[in-house]
Amino acid sequence: MKIAVLPGDGIGKEIIAETLKVLGRLGLKFEFEEAPVGGAGYAASGHPLPQETLALAKQADAILFGAVGDPKYDNLESAKRPEQAILGLRKALELFANLRPAQVYEELADASSLRAEVVAGLDILIVRELTGDIYFGEPKGIRAHASGGREGFDTMRYSEAEIRRIARVAFEAARKRSRKVCSVDKANVLETSRLWREVVTQEAKQFGDIALSHMYVDNCAMQLVRNPKQFDVIVTGNLFGDILSDEASMLTGSIGMLPSASLDANNKGLYEPIHGSAPDIAGKGIANPLATILSAALMLRHSLNQGAAAQRLEGAVKKTLRDGFRTADIYTAGKRKVSTAEMASAVAERL
């Protein structure tokens, strides 16, 4: 099992190093190969996604990714910004299906900013389309405007084929859960969303056992904090999914808890925490490594055919939380506040 390891920037380096430590304790044969990406890629070779890094990602069985983003590079032209690395990888590897499970661990219900009874037992899956939409739609740019100044523009677009394949991923995922899918769009305003809704509805006919509902994205943002347990699988486009998944993460107590899988049509995948590089706490050894460790569990399950190992890892995380270990982001009074390394060691010991 060859894994491309791309730590990236900021806390990416710390959480990946700790995750490798934990993976090393599973007793499986991994071959890890590391390469720079994001700001680190730019520093190494003048591009956020260096050729060699992309080549490594292409030939590996799976990719373990930290985070990219570095304020040092905020003023670079768009094409050189660290974020281009992850966007470039998603596009080049056709990782169109982004799975973002948001689960509230019993032990963490108190760490949520919502009342514990609103979130206790929450278990939702956001299926976010990842290679289309306004993120990649052409044309985009900044140009002179007739009125004098300049204008910025991006293009939201989705083809029927793109909508159909992500809908299918959501329906299939729902079959392993409670067979409920809510498709989120803005069909009261956007043409793209009107087509989205039509195609998702059509595709649902092949999945007679699934209950499909539709919701506007503004309402969904509201419902997620009002009554999140009404949802099971949410399927949505790239931009709405980006926003809703950050929102959903806070239901679980911390964005430091949410893993993700980005899959192609053959289940090859890139695995990353949904949080960013957190430059404000980088290098302090206090970042929560659990989102990355849980991403590694998703990697074992979806790309490496190691379902049992994935379960062991997830079980060890649960046990660690039950035993009271907390990084600063999920700390509540009476628990044991630990560093990034201590949290990872606690998980490794419980495997």
Ligand code: IPM
């Ligand atoms: C995410 C991130 C990325 C995105 C950024 C870093 C480009 O926010 O994975 O959610 O917008 O998709």
Ligand code: MG
């Ligand atoms: Mg995001």
